[in-house]
Amino acid sequence: MLLEVNQATKLYKRGTEEFKAVDNASLSLNPGEYAVINGQSGSGKSTLLAIIAGLLNLDSGQASFDGTDIGTLGDKKLSALRNEKIGFIPQGQCLLSNFTIIDNVALPGLLAKRKNSRERAKALLDRLGIARLANQYPARLSGGEIRRAAIARGLINEPKLVVADEPTSDLDPANSLNIFELFNEIALSGAAVLVVTHESQKPNGCHKRYLMNDGVLLLES
Amino acid sequence: MKRFSLLSISVSNITCRAFRSGTLAGIVFILSFVLVCGSLFSACLRNGISSIDARLGADLLLVPSGYEQSAQGALLRGEPSSFYFEPKTVQLLLALPDVSEITPQLFIASFDSPHCSAQVQMIGYDPETDFLLSPWLNNEVPGGPGADEVIVGSKINGDVGDKLTFFARQYTVAGKLAETGMGFDTSAFVNMDMAQVALGEYIQLGGKDAPEGDGAASCIAINANPGTNLRDYSKNLRIAYSQHRVAVIETQTMLADLSSNLDTLLGIVSVLAVFLWILASTVLALIFAMSLNERRREFGIYRALGVTKSKLAAMMLTESALLSAPGAFLGLALSSVLYFMAEPLISVSMNLPYLRPNVQDIALILAGGFLVSLVTGPLAALFSAARIGKVSTAAIIKEGA
Ligand SMILES: Nc1ncnc2c1ncn2[C@@H]1O[C@H](COP(=O)(O)OP(=O)(O)OP(=O)(O)O)[C@@H](O)[C@H]1O
Ligand SMILES: [Mg+2]
Numbered sequence: 001m002l003l004e005v006n007q008a009t010k011l012y013k014r015g016t017e018e019f020k021a022v023d024n025a026s027l028s029l030n031p032g033e034y035a036v037i038n039g040q041s042g043s044g045k046s047t048l049l050a051i052i053a054g055l056l057n058l059d060s061g062q063a064s065f066d067g068t069d070i071g072t073l074g075d076k077k078l079s080a081l082r083n084e085k086i087g088f089i090p091q092g093q094c095l096l097s098n099f100t101i102i103d104n105v106a107l108p109g110l111l112a113k114r115k116n117s118r119e120r121a122k123a124l125l126d127r128l129g130i131a132r133l134a135n136q137y138p139a140r141l142s143g144g145e146i147r148r149a150a151i152a153r154g155l156i157n158e159p160k161l162v163v164a165d166e167p168t169s170d171l172d173p174a175n176s177l178n179i180f181e182l183f184n185e186i187a188l189s190g191a192a193v194l195v196v197t198h199e200s201q202k203p204n205g206c207h208k209r210y211l212m213n214d215g216v217l218l219l220e221s
Numbered sequence: 222m223k224r225f226s227l228l229s230i231s232v233s234n235i236t237c238r239a240f241r242s243g244t245l246a247g248i249v250f251i252l253s254f255v256l257v258c259g260s261l262f263s264a265c266l267r268n269g270i271s272s273i274d275a276r277l278g279a280d281l282l283l284v285p286s287g288y289e290q291s292a293q294g295a296l297l298r299g300e301p302s303s304f305y306f307e308p309k310t311v312q313l314l315l316a317l318p319d320v321s322e323i324t325p326q327l328f329i330a331s332f333d334s335p336h337c338s339a340q341v342q343m344i345g346y347d348p349e350t351d352f353l354l355s356p357w358l359n360n361e362v363p364g365g366p367g368a369d370e371v372i373v374g375s376k377i378n379g380d381v382g383d384k385l386t387f388f389a390r391q392y393t394v395a396g397k398l399a400e401t402g403m404g405f406d407t408s409a410f411v412n413m414d415m416a417q418v419a420l421g422e423y424i425q426l427g428g429k430d431a432p433e434g435d436g437a438a439s440c441i442a443i444n445a446n447p448g449t450n451l452r453d454y455s456k457n458l459r460i461a462y463s464q465h466r467v468a469v470i471e472t473q474t475m476l477a478d479l480s481s482n483l484d485t486l487l488g489i490v491s492v493l494a495v496f497l498w499i500l501a502s503t504v505l506a507l508i509f510a511m512s513l514n515e516r517r518r519e520f521g522i523y524r525a526l527g528v529t530k531s532k533l534a535a536m537m538l539t540e541s542a543l544l545s546a547p548g549a550f551l552g553l554a555l556s557s558v559l560y561f562m563a564e565p566l567i568s569v570s571m572n573l574p575y576l577r578p579n580v581q582d583i584a585l586i587l588a589g590g591f592l593v594s595l596v597t598g599p600l601a602a603l604f605s606a607a608r609i610g611k612v613s614t615a616a617i618i619k620e621g622a
Contacts, residue, residue: 046618055524055614075529075610083527090525090617097519098237108526153526 001067002192003029003052003161008061010047010215021047023215024061029194031160034187034205037196039212045196046091048217049165052194053088054078066160084112087154091165091196094150095138101125102134105153112157124152128182143170151182162186164195180204227532231539245508245541245598246548252501253552253594259494260586261560263487269402269576270476270483273297276401277472279322279353279442280451283314283458286468292440293475299374299404301330301342303428308436310465319446319454324350325438327416329423331387331409338385339377342408345416353442358410361396365412370395374406385409388422402576498597505601509541513605513612520609521617530610537606538599545598553591 010022021044029035039045050056051063054070063070065085070078082088095104102121109117125131128148138146147167154162162183168176176199184205187193195203202209209220235242277296284292285304294300306314311325327345331337346354348365358365358372366372371385371392379385383394387409400406411419417435424431431437445454455469513520520533564577577583 050614050618053525055617075531079524079527079529079532081527082525088525090522091619094522094525094617096522098233111527 001028002031002033003027003063003065003194005048005052005063006061008048008051008063009059010044010051010056011059012047020215022051022217025212025215025217026061027210027217027219029161029192031192032187032190033207034183034193034203035195035208035210036199036203036206037194037210037212037217038198038200039196043212044215045212046165048212049088049163049194049196052161052163053082053086055082080112083108084157085160087157087159087162087191089150089154089162089164089167091169093138093146095146095153097138100135100137101130101141101149104138105149105156107156108153109156114157117156121152121156124155125149128152144172144175147171147175147179151179155186159191161192161194164193166196166198168197168199180206227536227539231536231543234536234540235543241508241512242544245505245544246551248501248504249545249548249594249598250552250555252497252597253549253590254556255497255552256494256593257553257556257587257590258560259490260590261556261583263490264578264582264586265402265575266483266487268578268582270480272402272576273479274476276353276357276403276405277476278356278444279472280445281443281455281458282470282472283441283443284439284468284470286466289468289470292470294404295328295342296404297479299342299407301340303328303330303423303430304439305430305432305437306439306441306465306467307432308434310467311436311438311441313465314441314462314467317443317458319449320443321446322350322352322442322444324352324442325413326353326440326442327413327420327437328439329388329416329419329428332426332428334426337387338379339409341374341377341387342404343387343416343419344405344408344410345413345419346410347413352444354410358396358398361398366395366410366415367412368415369393370411370415372396372398372410374398374408375400376406377409388419388426388428390419390422400576498593502597502601505541505598506604509537509602509605513537513608517612517616520613521615524610524613525617533609533613534606537602537609541598541602542595545595548598549591549594552594553587556590557587 005025005027008022008025009020011018012021025048037045037048047056051058054073058071065081070081073081095101096107099107102118102125105121105124106117109120122131122134125134128151130145130148133141133145141149151164151167154164164183168179171179180203183193183195184203187205211218211220282292285306288304291300291302291304295302315323315325317323324347329343329345331339331341331343333340348355355365361372369390369392371394373379373385373394375398379394381394381397384391385394386392392411398405420431420437424433445451451471455471458467458469523533
């Protein structure tokens with residue numbers, strides 16, 4: 001098992017009142033497995049992804065990656081894990097506006113001190129059909145182009161797990177289809193893929209679908 | 222970007238926010254400018270006082286009553302003045318009991334006329350009995366100036382060997398003194414015999430208020446016997462010689478007055494400097510806090526890509542240091558240039574002794590002002606830097622959070 005979340009609960013405070021943004025959620029993914037999470041806005045999907053990426057601490061339960069309980073790791077090890085093994089594609093516009101597209105995509109590679117990061121970034125942009133935009137700044141790009149660049153950045157270090165938060169929210173159906181097709185390819189190449197989406201249809205190649213409702217996660221049979 | 226480095230990212234962050242960067246650098250610039258100027262100014266004043274302290278080695282100065290202010294003005298600021306004891310009063314005073322050292326001095330203000338090459342205070346002293354000037358003048362000219370010789374203060378035009386005219390007589394410059402920050406800088410020193418001759422010529426050329434005959438003096442400096450109570454001694458002196466119109470200046474009291482004036486002034490300067498520092502730090506801290514708020518999302522993205530909290534904090538501190546450095550440097554450069562350009566003006570308009578410290582002290586002041594300004598930026602950013610980790614995580618979950 002690559003990713004295993006076990007009865008995870010995350011409490012948030014709203015005013016003085018505490019509530020469970022993630023309520024006793026369990027989830028597992030094998031390498032090469034492709035899963036999606038559906039759920040209403042505010043149901044806790046992004047919070048769950050942040051837990052998986054080691055950005056948030058759990059109040060109870062545990063999450064482990066490759067057999068390691070990520071709750072036991074310090075910031076340095078967690079950051080390295082996030083950088084090298086998890087391709088995290090946050091919700092919304094998530095490129096750094098003062099860097100060009102190619103620099104944005106290469107950044108995690110440079111951070112990991114991997115060689116040829118720029119060459120690999122170039123190849124990824126090529127594969128995603130936006131190589132001609134390599135030297136543009138994000139402000140000049142359309143929503144779909146930004147999204148593809150963010151996905152390219154998530155893939156630069158050849159992660160074992162790709163996590164994407166609503167990667168198609170601002171895209172037209174054709175572009176959305178394209179992107180889900182890309183995730184399918186990534187899964188086929190051996191990485192686990194977890195995508196939060198509002199698309200009601202199960203994408204092509206997807207192995208399992210979770211439903212999230214008020215913090216509670218259900219696996220659709 | 223070839224490598225991911227704190228420096229390259231920080232530089233990019235700075236250049237893409239020109240206005241904010243300019244404001245931050247500007248604040249540090251003002252801070253550095255004021256700190257450096259203020260410290261230089263203070264150091265020069267302090268140095269002036271200690272120079273006087275070192276050179277006014279007499280317990281008491283006797284001057285004709287009514288001329289106490291003129292005497293101080295002549296000593297401290299070189300304001301040319303002429304005032305005299307009659308020769309018979311001088312004889313009387315030189316025979317005072319209970320003194321270990323006693324010596325007369327004669328001040329003659331030169332004219333603004335073709336008979337004098339410069340407007341200076343001529344000071345005649347008696348190398349035989351002198352204990353005030355000799356230790357210091359003898360460094361320049363052992364044994365003191367001879368006939369038709371003069372030792373000049375640092376601000377008088379003329380070098381060793383040059384000829385200068387005072388009261389229609391030519392003197393050879395036998396020595397030139399180092400700067401003192403006192404009236405001595407614009408004084409010309411001759412021996413007492415020459416001074417008596419000069420006084421005669423002064424009277425012939427129309428100089429006023431001077432007594433006829435040999436042996437006049439302007440001031441008599443006294444070191445009392447060790448263990449003497451100076452208060453009582455000067456009080457008795459005043460009473461005993463009241464009909465001879467003798468005023469007594471206690472130099473320690475004069476210096477203490479001067480120091481307390483100076484302390485008040487420097488106190489104000491320090492309070493202003495500290496106030497400015499606090500103000501600048503607060504404004505900088507606010508700007509960094511605002512900037513942190515505005516950049517939460519950006520920092521959140523770095524976190525999502527695997528940048529550690531401490532690296533992000535270091536990034537913010539690096540940015541603040543990179544912004545402070547040019548500001549602090551510009552402030553340092555401009556204040557030094559302005560200061561040294563305006564120094565003659567300042568030293569003249571100040572009513573306090575004023576002397577530039579030596580090069581090492583100046584270098585120390587410049588380095589200190591620069592460093593304080595330089596670290597103020599990162600110091601102000603510290604609080605915001607410590608909060609990056611906390612603030613950025615929430616921002617990555619939701620766009621626009
Ligand atoms: N830092 C926080 N403090 C308190 N409450 C929070 C915090 N972050 C999120 N929440 C709340 O937790 C709940 C879950 O938020 P989350 O962003 O995970 O939802 P989501 O399912 O991703 O929604 P969306 O589909 O709109 O992105 C929401 O009700 C949100 O208001
Ligand atoms: Mg969300």
